[in-house]
Amino acid sequence: MRKNLSNRRGTLLAGGAAVLLMALSGTAVAQAPATYKFGLAMPLSGSQALYGADQVKAAQWAVDAINAKGGINGKKLEMITLDTQADPQVGINAVNRLVSVEKVPVFITAWSSVVRAVAPIANDNKVVELSVGANSPDIAKLGDYVYTTFPLADVDVAAVARYSVEKLGKKKAAVLYINNDTGIVASRVYRDTFSKAGGEIVAYEAYDPKATDFTGALLKLRSAQPEIIHLHGLVGDMPQVVAQMRQLGLNQPITSYSGLYNPKVIEQLGQAAEGIIATSLAPGVSDLPAVASYVERWQKEEKRDPNGLPYTQYLHDAPYMVAAILTS
Structure with a gap:
């Protein structure tokens, strides 16, 4: 692939x-x-x-x-x-x-x-x-x-949505996205593709681009009890979002795009990075x-x-x- x-x-x-x-x-x-x-x-x-x-x-x-x-x-x-x-x-x-x-x-x-x-x-x-x-x-x-x-997101985000249903067997997903051009349309791609693949979106929440505390949106996600969470934000804010997810007990697998495909994420999050699945449409070192x-x-x-x-x-x-x- x-x-x-x-x-x-x-x-x-x-x-x-x-x-x-x-x-x-x-x-x-x-x-x-x-x-x-x-x-x-x-x-x-x-x-x-x-x-x-x-x-x-x-x-x-x-x-x-x-x-x-x-x-x-x-x-x-x-x-x-x-x-x-x-x-x-x-x-x-x-x-x-x-x-x-x-x-x-x-x-x-x-x-x-x-x-x-x-x-x-x-x-x-x-x-x-x-x-x-x-x-x-x-x-x-x-x-x-x-x-x-x-x-664009209609390539990799659509692929990870299908992967969540067809390969991981997840039927209930929550979506959290940044409320700007990066997140709005891409999150719709995930939502629509996940639904067409047979899954159900149980929560769909946005956060402000200048936010540093994501508790309100995360509590809504937690109450929806998703099996998997898709996060679509910016490279600089997503590690903070993931850290707060884990602090609130949201330990479900997290899918995202290239913005979360980053060695810095592992460095910043440590054990909290476990369960992250991020796409990358660029060839790797082995390729x-x-x-x-x-x-x-x-x-x-x-x-x-x-x-x-x-x-x-x-x-x-x-x-x-x-x-x-x-x-x-």
Whole structure:
């Protein structure tokens, strides 16, 4: 199965390259500037900064490698990085600067609420927005200049919902999701797929994106007595949610997506992480030598795995895609 997911990822990247080529043809890229610029809008501060920092590092490694091999037609590839705080309004400000001031022909970003908020800027200015770390299915409908290389929730979240019923034999599920673009649509995918597979949703609760105490929603889940719980939040808040679940005696298996597929979760939660089932639509170390060497570099230079490994892989790939298109 992992091999099939790797093949799908390759197809997504190829499709993204085609879209970028069409969008960038006839723009300032053809004028051979002193450097080739692209934007990177990621959370460098706020609750998601721990993950954003590693994603920026992964992208910068790729830029450095490209430039070490001669850049693009002998010119440097320059990555201009701005902070979004994983906040839609801050993201809008950052992308407006990238497009209007820095004049980038393409920018990379992540987090579903940010991807959605900045889409009109991309479409109105005919600048390519490349989403590499957001899984709301609505991203596929945001316009001709918005493209994603990251698999959307109708792939992996639907799969884990079916898996819960068909393989784990769970018939009653509770859903807890963050009340923003990351959680709203993805949680519906789980709810609808679990129900179609023959299961019953016994609780369906949302929490505020700025919340730190989830007791109210968790007590409702506990009273519903689910056999399994699906959690769909952000990488920065889900460990807190899981910890509070366990404190309240919610010891059921927990399913989630790539946001909870993270070595940092094990470090933060310890024994409380037992029972978590998280999807990851990125090839593992055993699948591709390039992934193994990538993780080895983290171990060598940082003495750890990257926070949010699947996301950093997509961030590391993205500059290579941009460079390939700008070269052509």
